[in-house]
Amino acid sequence: IWSDVLTYVRNNISEVEYHTWFAPVKTLGVREGSLVIGVRNSFAQEWFRKHYLGLLEDALRSLGAENPQVSFEVLPAVQEAMIMPEASSSPAVATPTPPPQPRPKPVPAPELSKVLNPKYTFENFVVGPNNNLAHAAALAVAESPGKAYNPLFIYGDVGLGKTHLMHAVGHYLAEKYPEKRIAYVSTETFTNELINSIRDDRTTQFRDRYRSVDLLLVDDIQFLARKERTQEEFFHTFNALYENHKQIILSSDRPPKDIQTLEGRLRSRFEWGLITDIQSPEFETRVAILKMNAEQANINIPQEVLELIARQVNTNIRELEGALMRVVAFSSLNNVPFSRTVASKALSNVFAPQEVQVEMPEVVRAAAQLFEVTTEQIKGTGRARDIVVPRQIAMYLIREMTEHSLPEIGQFFGRDHSTVMHAVNKVTEGIKRDEELAAQVSRLRRHLEGLHEAEA
Ligand code: ADP
Ligand code: MG
Numbered sequence: 243i244w245s246d247v248l249t250y251v252r253n254n255i256s257e258v259e260y261h262t263w264f265a266p267v268k269t270l271g272v273r274e275g276s277l278v279i280g281v282r283n284s285f286a287q288e289w290f291r292k293h294y295l296g297l298l299e300d301a302l303r304s305l306g307a308e309n310p311q312v313s314f315e316v317l318p319a320v321q322e323a324m325i326m327p328e329a330s331s332s333p334a335v336a337t338p339t340p341p342p343q344p345r346p347k348p349v350p351a352p353e354l355s356k357v358l359n360p361k362y363t364f365e366n367f368v369v370g371p372n373n374n375l376a377h378a379a380a381l382a383v384a385e386s387p388g389k390a391y392n393p394l395f396i397y398g399d400v401g402l403g404k405t406h407l408m409h410a411v412g413h414y415l416a417e418k419y420p421e422k423r424i425a426y427v428s429t430e431t432f433t434n435e436l437i438n439s440i441r442d443d444r445t446t447q448f449r450d451r452y453r454s455v456d457l458l459l460v461d462d463i464q465f466l467a468r469k470e471r472t473q474e475e476f477f478h479t480f481n482a483l484y485e486n487h488k489q490i491i492l493s494s495d496r497p498p499k500d501i502q503t504l505e506g507r508l509r510s511r512f513e514w515g516l517i518t519d520i521q522s523p524e525f526e527t528r529v530a531i532l533k534m535n536a537e538q539a540n541i542n543i544p545q546e547v548l549e550l551i552a553r554q555v556n557t558n559i560r561e562l563e564g565a566l567m568r569v570v571a572f573s574s575l576n577n578v579p580f581s582r583t584v585a586s587k588a589l590s591n592v593f594a595p596q597e598v599q600v601e602m603p604e605v606v607r608a609a610a611q612l613f614e615v616t617t618e619q620i621k622g623t624g625r626a627r628d629i630v631v632p633r634q635i636a637m638y639l640i641r642e643m644t645e646h647s648l649p650e651i652g653q654f655f656g657r658d659h660s661t662v663m664h665a666v667n668k669v670t671e672g673i674k675r676d677e678e679l680a681a682q683v684s685r686l687r688r689h690l691e692g693l694h695e696a697e698a
Contacts, residue, residue, distance in 0.1 A: 243305060244269040247277075250301035251294075259574040261539070262567065263294070268317075276311035277302065285564045287314045289571065357426055358416070362409035368534055370527030373403060376518045380407045380491075384414040387422075387457055387489035391516035393480075397494045398520035401558035404493040407520075408459045411491060415457055422456040429465040433472045449475075453482040457489045463512075464494045467503050477508055484511070523559065525601040528552035531559060532566050541570055547580045553599055554589055565589055600643045600690050602654050608689050609636040612682065621655055635683055637662050638669035643690060 247269075252260050263286070270278040277298070281287050295312055302310030364384075369377050376398075382390040396404050412424050427435075432452075439448035452458065458479070466473050483490055494501065497519070498512040523531065532548045551569060555562045572588030573580050603617075610617045613632040620633045633655070640651050641662070648659035648666075655662070673680040 246305055247298065247301045250304055251297060254297060254300075259571065262570050262574065263289070270315060273313075276313045279312065279314050280317040281314050282317060283560075283564065284316055285567070287316055289568075290314045293571075293575065358409045358412045358424075359406075360413075362406040363413050364410045366534065366538075367403065367406060367410055368523075368527060368531045370523050370530065372521040372523045372527060373407075376403075376407060376520045379516050379518045380411050381414075383489060383491065384411040387411075387415060388487035392484065392487070393490035393492055393512060393515040395492045395494065395498065395512050395515065395517045396520065397497050397517070399495060399522070399557070401560040402520045402522065403559060404520060405461055408461060408491050408493060412457065412459060419456075423454060424457045424459070425452065425455045426459040426461070428461045429463050429472075432460060432476070433465070433469055436472055436475050449479070452479045455483070455488065457491070458483055459491050461493050462495070463492045464496060464501050466508070467501050470505075473505050473508055477505070477511075480508070480511055484514075490515075522557045525549075525552055525556075526603065528556065528559075528562055531562060535563055535566055539570070543570075543580045546582055547585045549601075549604075550582050550585050551589070553601060554586075556599065600640075600693075602640050602644065602646065602651070604693065605640050605643065605686075605690060606636050608686055608693075609633075609639070612686055612689075623656075631679075634665035634669050635679075635686065637665040639683070639686060639690065641666050643687070 248264060251264055266282055267286075267290075268280050270280045272278070279290070279298070281290055291314060298312045299310045302312070364377075364381065367373075367377060376396050379391060379394055380396070383392075383394050396407060398404055408426065412426055415422050416424055436445075436448060439445045460476075466476060480490065492512060497517055498504065498509045501509070504512075529545075529548050529552045532543075532551055533545075536543045536548065547569070551565050552562070555565045569580070569585045569588045573584050576584075578584055606617050606620050609632045610620050613628070615629055615632055619629045620636055622629070624630075637651055637655065640646060640654075641648070646654075648662045651662045652659040669679070669683065673683055
């Protein structure tokens, strides 16, 4: 029935739309007379309710349902579970068949591909100044597990790629050494499994499982706070693995020293290896991430549209991807090509209009255009007057229109902060006396503001 529903849907919407929305969903079966569809996140859930409920009901009706009902459920981001090569079956010794007796439920050992998100690979990870240290550390660990840094501790705010990097190490190792045992688990799952194993009198199995892996990935370890029993258990797991030179990777939203009520002995162990952080991506990295996502989905989106999206969503990468999805869906639903206007419309009611944020490269590009020089010249070292003036104006406008500090601006131009300060002063003074200069600066400013008019 599900494939019939999909066929119906496919015949009634565009290919891009189908691909964007229906390729990633799956049916969770029929529950209480309602067809339950699993979607990837709450944004998709909302989108489906709004845009596809009717279509799906029609599809069911066309298949004979009289009073069709459809509901949408958010799938867990990653199905977690232990991943292990099949435990070797018991030795082939003839034994009398034992009478059937209740046995502890076997631990499911799902395919690695189901546990690690196939998208979360090193190839799909865009490296920028915000994450290059964490990326390099993860790669080093993937190449020589147990030897480079142990444990590797990655921290950073939500949605910045911690889980992605952990999975990437898992994929890398699984491919290079198929015999290695890899376990990915969230701290929450680890805790729940522990509690269940205590309840069911299966703590030995629990221990054996976690202490026999080659790579242990534990996500969101900050949730160990205030869980004494789990901390105790994890302490022993950690020691067992560490002593056997097995690799451990931990993620957290904060560094070990800031995890309250974490036992001292655990904290110090977390600090034995390498602690590295991931920061919010800067504009160029955000654009690169969007570009990669668009390319992978085989969708051709103009650079300026990607830039507009990257400007609106400037912290969380998950939201950045959600914004891209929304723009893609919007333009395909309305059957219009991608443009800045379409993009800002698509995003207008999701991302509250905010103070427009101009980015440094945009200012440089606009100045280059106006003065008919190249961006390379502006960012270069040439001292000719017809380059120095646009360069100083660009520095001045960046200082005026962005939150960047003098040293940050200096770094962007490959100069120190005093050069920037000099430029800012020079232009500030200059526009008081020089009308032509004042006009040029204000034209540039208006141009840059205009770039953002649509989305404000
Ligand atoms: P965290 O675990 O830090 O909350 P995730 O690893 O779940 O964040 O990342 C959120 C989303 O952003 C995922 O879809 C991930 O693929 C994507 N993402 C994060 N960092 C990058 C990056 N550097 N390049 C490409 N995609 C990224
Ligand atoms: Mg995560």
